[in-house]
Amino acid sequence: MFKDPFARLLRVLLSIALLSVPASVFAEAAEIKVAQQYGIGYLPLMIMEEQKLIEKYAKENGVDVTVGWAKFAGGNVMNDALLSNSLQFASGGVGPFLTLWSRTRGSLDVKAVSAINSMPLYLNTRNPNVRTIKDFRDTDKIALPAVKVSIQAVTLQMAAEKAFGEGQQNRLDALTVSLSHPDAQAALLSGQSEITAHFSSPPFQYQQLKNPAIHTVLNSYDVLGGPATFNVVWTTTRFRSENPRLYDAFVRALDEATALINRDRKWAAEAYLRLSKDKDSVQEILAMLNDPSIVYTTTPQNVMKYVDFMLKIGAIKVRPESWKDLFFPNAHGLPGS
Structure with missing residues (x-):
């Protein structure tokens, strides 16, 4: 059966080209x-x-x-x-x-x-005078994973806008401190640190609430209107x-x-x-x-x-x-x- 010599040549050239390409290109x-x-x-x-x-x-x-x-x-x-x-x-x-x-x-x-x-995220505090986020004062420090960019920081800004009004989302930013959850929990529970609140996540938020001196100020699901x-x-x-x-x-x-x-x-x-x-x-x-x-x-x-x-x-x-x-x-x- 007759075969197109040009097609055959093209296949040969293509095979040679593929064999000459380093294996790492495909890896x-x-x-x-x-x-x-x-x-x-x-x-x-x-x-x-x-x-x-x-x-x-x-x-x-x-x-x-x-x-x-x-x-x-x-x-x-x-x-x-x-x-x-x-x-x-x-x-x-x-x-x-x-x-x-x-x-x-x-x-x-x-x-x-x-x-x-x-999952819901809780903002817990050891300050008995803080019942809502409006009660935080300059003497309070709120620990969260990353100031301004963490999901806790953004949720706090959303809550601040709801509490203080349009354009007031940054109202509590100056009180926030970047700490890992384990370090923030240790600071909060010690009672000796400047950290008076921790915007956390499971299991830390539940562990904190076993201490009678700790209570919840904010639940992220309440801020967002659901899960x-x-x-x-x-x-x-x-x-x-x-x-x-x-x-x-x-x-x-x-x-x-x-x-x-x-x-x-x-x-x-x-x-x-x-x-x-x-x-x-x-x-x-x-x-x-x-x-x-x-x-x-x-x-x-x-x-x-x-x-x-x-x-x-x-x-x-x-x-x-x-x-x-x-x-x-x-x-x-x-x-x-």
């Missing part, structure tokens, strides 16, 4: 680093680390990868690490993520991979494009870790204590995990409320048309908001 990253912070909100990531779930799914996808894990106190430092490519997956509150999403549009195009959970995403995971469009199999492995690993938690909360409580070295009992952590307001889910919830507020105060410069513009396509089939 995905041999090593990645993933970030997490403190508290039960990051339990899915802790399980992913212990059980090497990213490595498991990467291998199924034909990639051998070494996964490093780093612990950060707040999203601001984590974002710097992501921009310098010393970190491939960041995790934290909606506030730091939205800040970087807005900042990198048209360049690195950072987007969210997935939500991790929906909302606490933590998300984000990365750059470039990393996803250059490492599609590793990206897929991360998504599948997070899905499995989330399913493991939701399948057996007692097992999850034991896992958290084992991995975090927390001193609470299994029963205490299990009670937190069984709280209906604490939900492990990859579905984004009420993130657009943070978007609208941060846009209004100038913290981000553009409004996405929907929550889907903030997330990579793997999340678009979920009933997010």
Whole structure:
């Protein structure tokens, strides 16, 4: 049968060209680093680390990868690490993520991979004179993970605007101090520190309330008018494009870790204590995990409320048309908001 000699020559030349390209051009990253912070909100990531779930799914996808894990106190430092490519997956509150999403549009195009959970955040204080946020004075200091950019800081600004009026969102910013949750809790409970309040997260907020001198001033769900995403995971469009199999492995690993938690909360409580070295009992952590307001889910919830507020105060410069513009396509089939 007659064959086109030009077509045959083209195939030969193409084969030679492909063989001459270094294997590294087709290779995905041999090593990645993933970030997490403190508290039960990051339990899915802790399980992913212990059980090497990213490595498991990467291998199924034909990639051998070494996964490093780093612990950060707040999203601001984590974002710097992501921009310098010393970190491939960041995790934290909606506030730091939205800040970087807005900042990198048209360049690195950072987007969210997935939500991790929906959880209420409590602002607790040891000052008996503070019953609402209007009662804070210049002598008070409010600890939170990162001044102005953490989800706690943004939620406090939202509450301040509601309490003090339009344009007063920064009213309490001068009282805020950046501290990791463990350090902030130690300072609050000591009674000897300048820290008189802590805008926290589970399990710290519940541990603090076991002390009769501590009470809650604010609940984030009250500020937002209902449940909302606490933590998300984000990365750059470039990393996803250059490492599609590793990206897929991360998504599948997070899905499995989330399913493991939701399948057996007692097992999850034991896992958290084992991995975090927390001193609470299994029963205490299990009670937190069984709280209906604490939900492990990859579905984004009420993130657009943070978007609208941060846009209004100038913290981000553009409004996405929907929550889907903030997330990579793997999340678009979920009933997010």
